[in-house]
Amino acid sequence: MTSHPLPSVAVLGLGSMGQALAGAFLGAGHPTTIWNRSDGKGDGLVARGAVRAATPGQAVRAAEVVVVCVVDYDAARAVLDRAADDLPGRLLVNLTSDTPERAREAAAWAEALGVDYLDGAVMVPVPMIGTPEALIFHSGTRSAYEAYEPTLKALGGQTAYVGEDHGLAAVHDLSVLDFFWTAMHGLVHGFALAASEGVPAAAAAPYMKTLAALLTSVVDGTAAEVDSGKYPGDLDNLTVEAANVRHIVRAAEHRGLDAAALRGVLTAAGRSIDLGHGADTWSSIVEGIRNPA
Template identity: 80%
Template sequence: MVVMTNHPVTNFPDTNLPDTNRPATNRPLPSVTVLGLGSMGQALAGAFLDAGHRTTIWNRSDGKGDGLVARGAVRAATPAEAVRASDVVVVCVVDYDAAQAVLDRAAGDLPGRLLVNLTSDTPERARAAAAWAERTGVDYLDGAVMVPVPVIGTPDALIFYSGTRSAYEKYGTTLEALGGRSAYVGEDHGLAAVYDLSILDFFWTAMHGLVHGMALAGKEGVRAADLVPYLKANVDLLASVVDGTAADVDESRYPGEMDNLAMEAEGIEHIVRAAEHRGLDTSALRGVLTAARRAIDLGHGADTWSSTVEGIRNPV
């Protein structure tokens, strides 16, 4: 889950399923319950209210949700009462252990409803939660929120969903209240977490590189702001190679006619040496160099950077 308040909205691809279930105007909208009223949970409940859904809320501790109640939400005294109130139950708490503790208190009231878990975790935890939901007799979608709180409920908000396809098709329009770029990624309940972790793997590694590069320049008296136009151009360059890199990785072919890994590794070595000379931490940068050297040892010195995936997949 992304919670950075200064995270820029990305133009993610539109991967929604075709909307074939938009309710007729004379039919009531599905009712929704939100369990957990942290900053994200409150934003989710607010988005449902804004879309016209009858919304019930519950939080483990008192003192949260007064603003939602003032806008029309109904506060439940227990998780079971909250679940009984709605067709769709959304849980968004700190982790899966907390989510399970809440859901265990309402397990007998969940059958016949859709449970949507927007508590980010690993694919393994998502699949375990899905197995519990199946034993409980409830349709289950696992989800991952990919935008910060202020973006929830806007056309730019991306949320991944995976799990029971028929449930997503039935309630997809309801879930669109949370974000205009809701994306269903497959029946495997772990897939939303796979997409979440993979994209954030890239994001946080890139954020580290951004800050590290600014720190390196700063050691020579260059302001981070002075790098901005050149960094943005570099981001554009990176965007231009995403499609080709994906094809290389999927097809396990790494043509290095235009550049090669051995040359690129030497360039990274120069950056590491310069950074260490200036007293900077280089643990992550040395990890990048290690990945390049490992691929070279596997025989990919004449291939392109994409070949480092071979050593990442098999690090021993």
């Protein structure tokens, strides 16, 4: 496997994300070959200079770096099986989201073929692909990542290598999205609570932004406490904060809103308090999360 300033790339799968990935490679000047299972996709990419392959094998043979982005790992494997004989000597990058376990299974399959393999996770929506702000995780063969890092960064300026364990990109993907979707639920739930008393979401939005900034400010400190297992309760404590959550649950249910997620927060807090963390900081709720029984 060789590296030069503009390696050739193949993109297998032309859903909206696959087309964005191919477009970013083209925009960065990489010779790009595309393939899709069904016809009718990629005409715009061809007009920009991409080459359409008739088969996955044909696409793979034209490239140094092969990127697959399809609906799931079963679909990815079905595509790659058709090109298995052509993959050795190339870098295979799987940007199909799934679990860490599936990523490691895919890595074992690639290793058996003698193929350098990176598993990845795209953390931004389609319009952000190729921008300096786009975050994409990669994990797997370090030497392969380093050899083609400039190529992979064509997809996003925040592209990050997170380790040799092929499952780590998926771990980062799931943990970051866990935070994101829980926060998004809280945002919408808060708007719904305000609206139940006639307060428009737009009126509450500026104050949501203020609290979002506060949330950002505590990320590093919370990470340090979770990693160390030390939760100094000198500024707040779990018992008091759980009482605040209980008030929100009561108000939400009184207004006919679904408060199941917040009740889950209370359950985890209660476990942590039972474990002796009532006087510790809010971060100690992690103990209740880690001990669900």
